[in-house]
Amino acid sequence: MKEAELHPHNHGFRWHAISGPFRIIGEAQARSFNERGYFVLENALDRATIERTIDAIAPWEAKGEELLRSQPNKRAFIAEADGITFTAHLVKRAAALRELSAAPLFADLCHDVIGPDVRLYWDQAVYKKPEYPKPFPWHQDNGYTYIEPQQYLTCWIPLTDADQKNGCPWVIPGGHLRGTLKHHLTELGWVCRDEDGPEAAPMPVRAGSVLVFSSLMPHRTGPNLTREVRKTYILQYAPDGARVVETGAPCDAPDRQYLILKDDTRVPPPPL
Numbered sequence: 001m002k003e004a005e006l007h008p009h010n011h012g013f014r015w016h017a018i019s020g021p022f023r024i025i026g027e028a029q030a031r032s033f034n035e036r037g038y039f040v041l042e043n044a045l046d047r048a049t050i051e052r053t054i055d056a057i058a059p060w061e062a063k064g065e066e067l068l069r070s071q072p073n074k075r076a077f078i079a080e081a082d083g084i085t086f087t088a089h090l091v092k093r094a095a096a097l098r099e100l101s102a103a104p105l106f107a108d109l110c111h112d113v114i115g116p117d118v119r120l121y122w123d124q125a126v127y128k129k130p131e132y133p134k135p136f137p138w139h140q141d142n143g144y145t146y147i148e149p150q151q152y153l154t155c156w157i158p159l160t161d162a163d164q165k166n167g168c169p170w171v172i173p174g175g176h177l178r179g180t181l182k183h184h185l186t187e188l189g190w191v192c193r194d195e196d197g198p199e200a201a202p203m204p205v206r207a208g209s210v211l212v213f214s215s216l217m218p219h220r221t222g223p224n225l226t227r228e229v230r231k232t233y234i235l236q237y238a239p240d241g242a243r244v245v246e247t248g249a250p251c252d253a254p255d256r257q258y259l260i261l262k263d264d265t266r267v268p269p270p271p272l
């Protein structure tokens with residue numbers, strides 16, 4: 001396959017390798033993050049936390065679905081009623097999610113992968129509805145809103161077991177190393193790669209485990225061919241000082257992009 005073109009904002013990118021001492025990850029996970037762009041944190045969340053997270057998301061996701069139904073073609077940007085919903089900025093609405101975003105687990109991950117000063121950058125639930133046949137196409141998270149530094153952290157937290165039948169992620173190991181790639185916009189989302197190619201690998205992840213990957217790791221998710229909703233909650237963290245390149249805006253909205261770590265010390269989230 002032809003080498004992908006770089007994003008026009010991406011000049012002179014060099015991968016910043018993570019190194020210890022670590023608080024929560026092991027050497028093998030660090031190596032995987034550096035070489036492949038991702039790792040799995042197994043059994044990181046207990047059942048009660050997952051149930052609490054699902055319950056906190058439910059009313060907002062339902063409202064979003066209802067709103068989509070009232071839109072032309074039941075769509076808004078890349079969301080589709082009875083297909084795929086994106087419910088963003090839930091930390092502004094649900095105390096349980098605010099707590100989760102700043103829990104020691106994620107603060108420790110931020111220390112190991114970004115540190116010493118880190119903010120929550122983005123949060124959203126992504127629900128794939130039963131028998132939704134469309135994939136979510138290959139992209140890098142920094143291909144949506146280009147921020148600098150390009151290298152930030154995505155935690156893909158399945159709330160239901162995710163596998164190839166219901167739309168688990170697929171990854172391109174090593175695809176993070178050249179920085180942000182050129183993307184083009186389609187009806188299904190921004191796209192940096194049209195075909196899987198031989199290196200594409202499915203990443204089934206069970207509820208309770210977390211798929212941790214770089215904002216630069218190309219990934220896609222498959223269709224949901226089952227009769228159940230595939231549920232995931234995504235938390236992204238960026239170094240304090242990160243900015244949106246096109247506007248220069250700092251990623252520090254006080255109500256949702258609060259500090260998680262300051263001088264390597266965990267910061268409790270501001271109250272709702």
Ligand SMILES: O=C(O)CCC(=O)C(=O)O
Pocket residue numbers: 126128136141167219220221232234
């Ligand atoms: O969870 C999904 O199906 C896709 C979500 C995703 O890749 C993203 O929000 O960047």
